[in-house]
Amino acid sequence: MGIFISALYLGSKKESGRYEEQSEGSPARREWPTVTCPFLVSQQTITPIDNTKHLLVSGYMDQRVKGLDVRIISIFNKTATHPMHCLFCCAGSLSTSTPASILPHPEDFGFAYVTTDVMCQIPQDCDATHVTVLTEPFTKDPTKPSNHTWLPLRNRNKHLSDQEKLKFNFTVCISSLFGDYDNVLQFVQTLEMYRLLGVDRVVIYKTSCGRNLDRALQIYSQEGFLEVVPWPIDKYLNPSHGWLFSRSGGDVHYFGQMTTLNECIYRSMERSRYVLLNDMDEIIMPYQHNNLMSLMDALQKQHSKTGVFLIENQIFSKTIFEPSRRFHLPQWEGVPGVNILEHIHKEKPNGKVSCREKMIIQPRMVEQTSVHYVIKAFSNKVKVPLDVCGIIHVRHSNRGQGYKDFQMDKRLWDFKELLIPRVDEVLKKVGLLNQTGRAEA
Template sequence: MEKGKVLLSLLIVNIIGILVLVHMNSHTYYIQAPETIKALPPNNKFKIPEASFLITPIKDSKHFMVSAFIDHRLDGVIRVISIINRNSLQPLYCVYCSAEQVCRTVHTEVQIHSDHFSFPYGASDVICKGKHIQNATHVIITTDKKDSADLKIEYLPIKNKAVQETFKFNFTVCISNLFGDYNNVLQFAQTMEMYKLLGVQHVVIYKTGCGPDLEKLLKHYETEGILEIVPWPIDHFLNPASGWNIKHHKGDIQYYGQLVTLNECIYRHMYQSKYVLLNDIDEIIMPYKHTSLPSLMEDLQSAHPSIGVFLIENHIFPKTQFEESGKFKRGEWNNIPGVNIMEHIYREPSRKNIYNPTKMIVNPRKVEQTSVHSSLKNFGGSFHVPFNVCRIVHVRVPLQGHLTKEQLFVDKRVWDFEQELIQIVDQTLKLSGFLKASI
């Protein structure tokens, strides 16, 4: 009897060893499952999450699906951008279905991004590999392979089905997060209009919330066509932190899921945009030796043809220090909420032995995973763009608040655009109802 129990125990251990292989050190774990095939009944339709709701809970887990893409660079696997609870790892299965509603259940490879800043939840990729994946149109991630082809589960449509050689946009700006009561209307209008002058055709914002005045301006830009708002209701599912340092910002996930949205934006625009700019709502990636972003990137890409990630230094322009003549302290903007970037021309000096963080201009087809200040995985390497060629104009609270105005550098690059910028900002503020139109 005892011998039988031992044999049974050994058999169970061997089965578990075959089914689950966990590689925790590499942040990747594999769930091996035999492929199963099941056809849905005729005339049934996939249940798809509403377009306005980008986060879908994975049933019977603490994890979430976000969006799904074919990754042609990795033999056409399905990549599901996900949010994974690192403390609750469990077997996950991939169910992918064709337009004819033939579904297959296969194993998954879960890649938890290395930059999670020690928060319980992290940006992750769930990779699905199997036969006839090229025919798949919809996918789900499930904890139970018996859920295969269950129409009660919400399927994600699979995007990036075809490789494109031409793109709708040359430059897309991805603003990873907008949350709380942020209401900086004037700076946002100036930034948007500056990006138009620099050659940007498309701006994407992942929005959890904002103030009422900014909401009004966002609707104007949406109507105009340059702005795409992606609803990001992360606070409906998790307690998001408002920063990246878990010691100071408590919560489930870093900075309202910033890393998830940055990666989602790259894949969303893989075949829509030639270049993607990854930066914050109060930052302008500003060329200093070129008149526009297209001319900047033409030279950079020509000099570095294999590079897919261009790192741009961030430089602080304290909003507490004002240009002394007051030439841009315009009465028309007095009642517009927010910061007037044209009044802030003083730049903090670089600090010895302290690295200036960077943001990025990327070729999305050469990025596999990204963090905030650099890519985690790419196919072409990265290049640190020299300070005198391009840098970020970041008007915000000072980092070196002890410095006097005389210890700061005068940087009037924004003034090179003053005539056009003032005119189009005024026009935007009138069209969006913040300024009265001239009679």
């Protein structure tokens, strides 16, 4: 799918903007034919490649790998292997095609479709603005219009300084939202907690969600704090609700989680100093600092060449409630979802169980990522001690209902005075609280 753009330049080459006058005896300058582009630009986050089983997501300038200029985040079918070619729109005119390097990510969890990087080299003298991928080499023919579906090339602002590029200090990437998920109370608490910690932007890849949560997404989007990326993966594939094919079946791992995580890194690369990669029910919480910037300033002083910081997961049981019930607030009783302030019992460390980490990264130092670790990076990585920073993850625990395997962690309560009124205000906007602060019937 795409949108037609008027790109027909009529008249001479000079009128087309590609004409360059030359004095007699000067060396010839290379000019592209007057076939124009882009004629059809994809307005979707998932774009099929014609005559293949493959899907394109987004194209980015990325000159960190020698000899390659563009990285196209994609989803490829592992069984369909054939040569691919990149074609560029060069400031309104077509280039010749160049061979594509196909780099499947190493983790596919047994599924037929895998996150794939299509790497391309831009032809010489081409000021590339858009890219597409073909199954056959393309030969320029001035008599034929371009009927390809194009992806815009992002991260093209090479002339800008780092200070001009980096609009945000912290971006949170939430990889997948699907089904009828409507845990709106925990969602609002989490986003407001991140605001208090200094997060500037949250990016969510949305396939579907419940009605109340959808209203909350709209509120945060209107405020500019949240970027909702449409993710209609279910229109093209049978996405798995689980992470392993042998258990869940389907075409692709967990609604394409690996693809969206990588896409979010590149989406954030030229605008955010740090990116937090975690799930919707997780909060990356500093324990010795009041905000994330103070945390990262301290960590970067200790680990100056590090761009990947691994944060250990801590599971807080959502079935064990704080005994006094002091945060069982009457205005939240009718609001769907989990009240994270009531769940302060976390699993005690167990050396026999591996606690999978999530990450804070510098996006320009990362090339490919998995869910719990970085696959390829241009820097060192370090695991952050749990007493410095950990993940508050309120969910079901496999350790039963007793207290012996749990310990109290009241870190969230340090923010209660600021957090509760912020949550109330958002819930009023969503329509779940009336103006007196009571839950709507």
